[in-house]
Amino acid sequence: xxxxxxxxxxxxxxxxxxxxxxxxxxxxxxxxxxxxxxxxxxxxxxxxxxxxxxxxxxxxxxxxxxxxxxxxxxxxxxxxxxxxxxxxxxxxxxxxxxxxxxxxxxxxxxxxxxxxxxxxxxxxxxxxxxxxxxxxxxxxxxxxxxxxxxxxxxxxxxxxxxxxxxxxxxxxxxxxxxxxxxxxxxxxxxxxxxxxxxxxxxxxxxxxxxxxxxxxxxxxxxxxxxxxxxxxxxxxxxxxxxxxxxxxxxxxxxxxxxxxxxxxxxxxxxxxxxxxxxxxxxxxxxxxxxxxxxxxxxxxxxxxxxxxxxxxxxxxx
Amino acid sequence: xxxxxxxxxxxxxxxxxxxxxxxxxxxxxxxxxxxxxxxxxxxxxxxxxxxxxxxxxxxxxxxxxxxxxxxxxxxxxxxxxxxxxxxxxxxxxxxxxxxxxxxxxxxxxxxxxxxxxxxxxxxxxxxxxxxxxxxxxxxxxxxxxxxxxxxxxxxxxxxxxxxxxxxxxxxxxxxxxxxxxxxxxxxxxxxxxxxxxxxxxxxxxxxxxxxxxxxxxxxxxxxxxxxxxxxxx
Numbered sequence: 001x002x003x004x005x006x007x008x009x010x011x012x013x014x015x016x017x018x019x020x021x022x023x024x025x026x027x028x029x030x031x032x033x034x035x036x037x038x039x040x041x042x043x044x045x046x047x048x049x050x051x052x053x054x055x056x057x058x059x060x061x062x063x064x065x066x067x068x069x070x071x072x073x074x075x076x077x078x079x080x081x082x083x084x085x086x087x088x089x090x091x092x093x094x095x096x097x098x099x100x101x102x103x104x105x106x107x108x109x110x111x112x113x114x115x116x117x118x119x120x121x122x123x124x125x126x127x128x129x130x131x132x133x134x135x136x137x138x139x140x141x142x143x144x145x146x147x148x149x150x151x152x153x154x155x156x157x158x159x160x161x162x163x164x165x166x167x168x169x170x171x172x173x174x175x176x177x178x179x180x181x182x183x184x185x186x187x188x189x190x191x192x193x194x195x196x197x198x199x200x201x202x203x204x205x206x207x208x209x210x211x212x213x214x215x216x217x218x219x220x221x222x223x224x225x226x227x228x229x230x231x232x233x234x235x236x237x238x239x240x241x242x243x244x245x246x247x248x249x250x251x252x253x254x255x256x257x258x259x260x261x262x263x264x265x266x267x268x269x270x271x272x273x274x275x276x277x278x279x280x281x282x283x284x285x286x287x288x289x290x291x292x293x294x295x296x297x298x299x300x301x302x303x304x305x306x307x308x309x310x311x312x313x314x315x316x317x
Numbered sequence: 318x319x320x321x322x323x324x325x326x327x328x329x330x331x332x333x334x335x336x337x338x339x340x341x342x343x344x345x346x347x348x349x350x351x352x353x354x355x356x357x358x359x360x361x362x363x364x365x366x367x368x369x370x371x372x373x374x375x376x377x378x379x380x381x382x383x384x385x386x387x388x389x390x391x392x393x394x395x396x397x398x399x400x401x402x403x404x405x406x407x408x409x410x411x412x413x414x415x416x417x418x419x420x421x422x423x424x425x426x427x428x429x430x431x432x433x434x435x436x437x438x439x440x441x442x443x444x445x446x447x448x449x450x451x452x453x454x455x456x457x458x459x460x461x462x463x464x465x466x467x468x469x470x471x472x473x474x475x476x477x478x479x480x481x482x483x484x485x486x487x488x489x490x491x492x493x494x495x496x497x498x499x500x501x502x503x504x505x506x507x508x509x510x511x512x513x514x515x516x517x518x519x520x521x522x523x524x525x526x527x528x529x530x531x532x533x534x535x536x537x538x539x540x541x542x543x544x545x546x547x548x549x550x
Contacts, residue, residue, distance in 0.1 A: 004378075011381045014388075045381070048374045054363055056370030061348065068345030080395055088396040089404075096401050099389045100445065104436045132378045135435065139385035146392040160391025161384065164440070170344055175379045177347050180372035181329075184351045187368070188326035188358035196322045224330055229494065233501055241505055252507045256498040257487070257517035261525075264483040268476075271343055272333070275379065278343065280439040280475035284448060286468050295469070295476040299529045303484075306524045314520065 004129050007136045008045045015042030017155075018162045027076025034073060037066045038165070041173070064177065067170030074166035077159075092149060099146035106138035107131070168282045171289075174274035182230045191230070194221065195238020208312060210243040215308045218259050219266035226272025228263025235259065250315035258311045265307065268300035269293060329354030386441050394445055402446045403453035414455040414470060415537025418477045419530045421447060425481025426526060430488035437478055448474045459540065473536075477529065484525035487518045 019039035025031055040063050048056050066072060080088065089096075111134035143157050165172060185191065198217060204210040217239055221231035240259060244250040267273045271290060281289045288294070332353045336346030355365040390398070406412050428436045437443075448471045455470060456462055462470065486492045490511050499511045 007381060008377060011377075011384055014384065041380075044373065045377060048370075048377070053367040053370035053374070056374055057366035057368070058370075060369050060373045061366070064344050064348045068342040068348075070342075085397055085400070089400055092396060092401075094401065094405065096393055096396060096398050097446070099393050100398065100441060103386065103389055103441060104433070107435045108433055129378065131435070132382060135382055136385055139389060142389040143392065146389050150392060150396045152392055152395070156395070157388045157392045160395050161387045164387045164391050164394075165384075170342070172380065172383070174343055174347070176373055176376045177344055177351075179376040179379065180369060181333075181347050181351045181354070183372040183375075184354045184358075184368060185326070185329060188329065188354045189323060190326045190329060190354065193322055193324050193327050194330075197324075224333060229497055232497065236501060237505070241507075245507070252502055253509050253513045254517045256502055256509075257514050258521055260487060260494055260498060261484065261518060261521040264487075267483065268479060271337065272347075274343070275383070276439075276479050279383075280443060280478075281472070283439055283444045284471040284475060286472060288468070291468055291472040292475045292479075295472040296479060299476070299480055299525070299532060302528045303521070303525055306528070307521055310520050310524075314517070 004133065005049065007133060008048075010136070012042045012045030012047075014158055014161060015039070015045060017158050018042070018165060021159065021162050022075055025075040028073055030071055030073035031075065033066050033071025034075065034166075037063055037072055037170075040066075060177075060180075063173060067173065072170055074169065075162070077163040077166070088150065095149060098149065099142040102145055103138050103142040106141055107135045110134035110137055164283070167285060168279060171274060171278045171282045174278060178226045178272055178274055182225055182227055185225060186230065191221070191234030192238070195234055199238060199242065204239065204243040205247060207248050207316075210239065210248060211312045211315075212308055214239045214244055214255070214259060215262045215304065215311060218262040219269070219304055222263040222266030222273075223270040224272065226267070226270055226274065228260055228267055231263045231266070232256075232260055235263075244315065248316070251317070254311065254315040258307050258314070262304060262307045262311075265300040265304040268296040323358070325357035326354050328357045383440055386438070390440055390445050398445045399449040403449040406450040406453040407457045409454075412454045413458060413537050414451040415533045415540075417451055417454050418447075418473065418533045422477050422481045422526065422530055422533070425478060426485035426522065429482050429485030430522070432489040432491060434482060434486045434489075434492070437482065439475060439478060443474050443478050447478070473533070477533070480525060480529045484518075484522045488515050488522055490515045 015038050019035045019042055022028060022031055022038060023035040028034055040059050044056060044059055111130050114130060114134060143154065147154060147157065198213060202209065202213055204213060214235060217235045218228065218231050221235060222228045225231055236256065236259060240255050241252070244255050245252050267276060271278055271293065277292045278289055281292045329350045332350040333346060336349065351369065352365055355368060360368065406417065425437050451470055451474050452462060452467065487494050489495070495511050495515050498514050499509065502509055
């Protein structure tokens, strides 16, 4: 049976290779810091489960310090010469799209098919992480196809990964650190404190004020946490159920559906939702790291207003 | 209910807001906020470190998925994936950047609603395929993109992927958000059919498409109208 640790070891191995390549790259002005960053990341994937959690935590903090204090820089990367690029373009044509197409298709097929497959009564893939495992295998298959089509080695794929990682930089770590903050917030009862304050000081006996508080609260809380899933239980337990459903007798299904979507409007507006807003800005090489948020802001604000109206209307049909 | 609500952890939120106002490095800001929150909740330094470590290891899947996709994208990019996408769209006579993005928005929303949310994505599709295609369509109609325009167009590509994904996936009954809502409401004494929860997302999803597609169409229209007006003065 293929389990998650195997996938993590593979990722760890790739990251250590990236770290090694960075260390040898004289074209990187901060090669020690950069190599240490990717190396620690790789080690956390490889041996994270074997070391005490406090040590893993210290490694994470070291990575954050390396990145936060500007010890990371992109290295130098060899591109194909213009002539060889044209050769590839002419030779491959639209077949160059195939690996990118295979990746999602294989992920979906595997995650559907594999749920039913098992060898000697042991499920083939880790049941709790089917999507991730399926994606891992699909990535390897697509990489193999890409190597075959282009005539490159898997090592070249790792080199190209380093090129892309260099363009994303520290933002690559941010989604995980944010998820971490979410866990700490939940443990410390931050959400409860907010809902407590709102319920205490806002006149939620007025129906439209309660609606507005729930919708805006979901968005605002998501902006702060970067994740609507963290905001939902807090706002729903603190405002939604006692006031919208309790005091005003609204339909809880409408409340939940539109409430979650109001949180998503918040996701579109915040740097805290790093993997949707900051990582793409880095991937697209945009100098303004908030450019994606700025592009989304009008859509998000208009939709938030629509949500408030929809909630007030549909919940009390 | 719980009468002793500790308000000190709210300092963590204050730290986030202060950090972003001071334009600090987001990694540092978030980490400091976490430490402040942990300390305000009365955790010892050793325990905070352990929590950081545990949380980080628990969320490794996030990074693993992105990293593995880079292997494929990186290699295909080296051999002209972006150039191919750029030229391919230029071969389509009447393609516009706005039209392309509206079609992508609809496809992304519908496929996510069917549970195919991995059919797209910023690293897998937006950077190597969607953005070069949008640029190709634009430059074919309007000539070379200026740097600022190119950046706005690329940002809009990323935004379109996000809007399509977010306001599609919640219509899929087995998506984690629907499961979360279902479980939470059931535990609070409101057992509801998950299908019912997904269905009530449809009105917002439709408005999300109308609003974002409307913006894309408006920008395309203004670009055309604007180009003509500029020629006049």
